[in-house]
Amino acid sequence: METILITGGTGLTGKVLSQHLVSQGFHIIILTRNKQAKSENNNISYAYWDYKSKQIDINAILKADHIIHLAGAGVVDHKWTDAYQQEIIDSRTQTLSLIIDQLRHHPHHVKSIISSSAIGWYGADKSNQEAFTETAPADNTFLGHTCQLWESAADQAIDLGIRVCKVRTGIVLSEKGGALTEFLKPVKMGIAAILGNGQQTVSWIHIDDLCGIYLHLIQNKELGGAFNAVSPIPVSNKTLTISLAEIMHKRYYVPIHVPAFIIKIMMGKRSVEVLKSTTVSAEKIRKSGFTFLYPGIEVALRQLLKKN
DSSP: OOEEEEESTTSHHHHHHHHHHHHTTOEEEEEESOTTOOOSSTTEEEEEEETTTTEEOHHHHHHOSEEEEOOOOOSSSSOOOHHHHHHHHHHHHHHHHHHHHHHHHSOOOOOEEEEEEEGGGTOSOOTTOOOBOTTSOOOSSHHHHHHHHHHHHHHGGGGGTOEEEEEEEOEEEETTEEHHHHHHHHHTTTEEEEETTSOSEEOEEEHHHHHHHHHHHHHOTTOOEEEEESOSSOEEHHHHHHHHHHHHHTTOOEEEEEOHHHHHHHHGGGGHHHHSOOOBOOHHHHHTTOOOSOOSHHHHHHHHHTOO
């Protein structure tokens, strides 16, 4: 049984991924700031860390065969003040640097680091442009810069002879929270709230497929570098919203466009994340041998909402 050390393991993706990996025969150690954290599952344990004070349970690192890095302050959780933007960056990069510094100074048997990243690397679609692939440069925006620093922090491990993969994640759809919960709020009241003109492309992924990609990268030791974690069939915001409303209410819903200026007033700088169009290719991960369980939005939503 190999051991996987996970940062950010108490978050939405981390919780689902931990259970998924345990079902595949791995033992999981989750780094947490909660010193009282305990697990009812014998194959999941917790270890203390606090990157701000540079504290970490070195024994957790010494037990690890692989490290999955998911830690990071939520991008749309708070207003983008200068201080919070720095927190977004530090919570991704300083956490990784703390771990890699320990790997430099202690004997270990870590074979790979699989670090989360985001499709914020790419920025917005350009006119007449094909879908973004992993070879595209980082966008000259806050999120593009953040992703570049994030991935560079992970790449520090390459000099230690550790295989590094970066998972550029799209909009994750899960029944346990996150983006789908926000989409559902107006839909539950019979309102299909289309954001802006609704034509912006949403590069999304089902939570189970995201977990599957992490497992795929752990198991296939020849893989390295960046991989887009998005469905092979992106959709417009309007298509996603209407599909959700039809699954929930059939024909009994009211489509409403929420003007872009209102979203900008409500969300400030963060509004770019819900109004921009980003079309991202899944070809690299598919060509590596990964098969999506939920490539289409309707089958994905029906599975998440348990609607046949």
